[in-house]
Amino acid sequence: MLKTFFMGIVLGLLAAAGGLYGYSVDQVREASIVDVTANGGNVESFHVNVPMDRIMIGAPGQTSTLPAGLDWPTDEILADVRAEMFKIRNARDTVIGVAARTAAKNGDEDVIDWVLHFPARGSVFVNMDITPREGGYRLGEIRAGSREFSKLHGFMTERWVANDSDDEDAPTGHIELVATYVGERERGNDEGLVE
Amino acid sequence: MKHVIALVLGFFAGAIIFVAGLTYNPFMADRALSPLSVTDEEVITLSFSNVPSESIIYTNNGDSLQQSSLQGALRLWKAPIRSTSAPHPIKVLQLWEAPIRSTEAMVTVMRDARNQTAGLGIKISSDSETSRLMFGETIADSIWYVYLPERGSFFIEQTENYWPFVREVALPAWRSSANNWRGSWLGDTTAGPGALGTAAVSGGSGRVEGVRMNGVESLSVRAYSADGGLIGAEGRLIIEIPDAQVE
Numbered sequence: 001m002l003k004t005f006f007m008g009i010v011l012g013l014l015a016a017a018g019g020l021y022g023y024s025v026d027q028v029r030e031a032s033i034v035d036v037t038a039n040g041g042n043v044e045s046f047h048v049n050v051p052m053d054r055i056m057i058g059a060p061g062q063t064s065t066l067p068a069g070l071d072w073p074t075d076e077i078l079a080d081v082r083a084e085m086f087k088i089r090n091a092r093d094t095v096i097g098v099a100a101r102t103a104a105k106n107g108d109e110d111v112i113d114w115v116l117h118f119p120a121r122g123s124v125f126v127n128m129d130i131t132p133r134e135g136g137y138r139l140g141e142i143r144a145g146s147r148e149f150s151k152l153h154g155f156m157t158e159r160w161v162a163n164d165s166d167d168e169d170a171p172t173g174h175i176e177l178v179a180t181y182v183g184e185r186e187r188g189n190d191e192g193l194v195e
Numbered sequence: 196m197k198h199v200i201a202l203v204l205g206f207f208a209g210a211i212i213f214v215a216g217l218t219y220n221p222f223m224a225d226r227a228l229s230p231l232s233v234t235d236e237e238v239i240t241l242s243f244s245n246v247p248s249e250s251i252i253y254t255n256n257g258d259s260l261q262q263s264s265l266q267g268a269l270r271l272w273k274a275p276i277r278s279t280s281a282p283h284p285i286k287v288l289q290l291w292e293a294p295i296r297s298t299e300a301m302v303t304v305m306r307d308a309r310n311q312t313a314g315l316g317i318k319i320s321s322d323s324e325t326s327r328l329m330f331g332e333t334i335a336d337s338i339w340y341v342y343l344p345e346r347g348s349f350f351i352e353q354t355e356n357y358w359p360f361v362r363e364v365a366l367p368a369w370r371s372s373a374n375n376w377r378g379s380w381l382g383d384t385t386a387g388p389g390a391l392g393t394a395a396v397s398g399g400s401g402r403v404e405g406v407r408m409n410g411v412e413s414l415s416v417r418a419y420s421a422d423g424g425l426i427g428a429e430g431r432l433i434i435e436i437p438d439a440q441v442e
Contacts, residue, residue, distance in 0.1 A: 002201075010209060020328045023328050055287065056287070069284030078304075078314070078344070094294070095295060113348050113399055
């Protein structure tokens with residue numbers, strides 16, 4: 001019987017090892033919808049339906065807050081900082097990530113930054129131009145990225161598109177983000193990154 | 196019948212021995228010293244509250260509000276903070292859609308070394324597919340966006356390993372009869388992508404525009420509940436700025 005008990009221990013050790021070895025995190029993936037541009041590079045578009053995808057609007061002196069109960073800091077140093085957080089959708093209108101947009105004014109310098117986080121793919125950091133271009137869109141440069149986006153560079157545009165649908169449940173509009181990846185970023189070994 | 200009982204008892208004993216051996220494996224020790232604690236370069240140290248209810252907003256899939264004890268215990272292993280923390284404020288939009296269900300997002304005030312408000316921090320993190328419990332890796336892929344009016348904006352990408360936290364805080368809390376833990380635990384959560392276990396930091400605007408830097412995030416915990424998440428905790432971000440690249 002002792003021999004059977006020890007055999008059970010061995011089986012238990014193997015089962016626990018197998019179970020933990022096989023345990024994994026699987027992110028839900030949506031197929032990427034990427035177009036190839038005529039002059040090289042890839043284009044991917046995202047959008048944020050407003051107001052339903054808006055998680056937070058943080059700015060000083062708001063009369064109504066989103067989310068309800070938000071306690072935005074009143075520190076003077078943040079007086080010119082506005083931050084928003086959204087769920088972000090792909091071209092099929094499926095939520096695929098979370099994004100944050102920060103706009104700040106600091107002396108002569110204005111800043112508008114986007115960070116887009118896609119759990120199954122990685123993240124992108126975009127620094128936008130302050131002045132909108134003709135056509136109402138703003139252009140920004142992809143400054144950094146992680147995982148799938150770590151080697152890509154390019155640019156992204158943002159544009160507000162008002163909704164012209166009469167549907168009762170339709171959003172008031174959407175923020176259209178179009179990312180263009182035009183090549184691979186050079187990241188030298190001096191950055192100490194693991195190859 | 197006796198043999199079957201012996202086999203079953205042995206099986207469970209073996210499984211318990213393996214898990215205990217993994218949990219208390221001395222070879223999976225914490226990294227004792229942050230590589231940035233011995234740097235000669237200029238360093239920015241930012242602190243923030245890691246307690247969701249003390250942040251500006253904190254949101255996740257909201258499962259912690261309705262999960263059973265068993266579900267909570269199972270999730271504790273792969274997401275020790277997200278699995279237990281409730282969104283804040285309570286009416287914040289939750290991340291319930293399938294592609295973002297394992298993601299959490301936090302907006303918080305960043306404080307400088309004198310405990311004065313220095314700027315705003317936004318952290319978004321997700322369970323990583325590189326997690327391997329077998330090897331003591333409870334990995335989260337996370338990013339920070341930090342805006343400091345006096346310095347500019349920073350984008351921080353990192354992989355974090357919460358295994359030491361799970362082993363030394365979350366599991367003792369889960370095992371205690373009151374489902375909580377009190378004490379003093381301090382550890383670096385950043386595990387990469389830098390070769391020395393540092394985060395990759397990119398400057399976006401201001402004085403650090405275009406500068407590539409290193410960073411480390413650490414977590415200091417005083418109280419944790421297996422039911423409610425972090426109760427007393429503070430995070431710290433250390434960013435190393437190469438002297439030659441600062442104006």
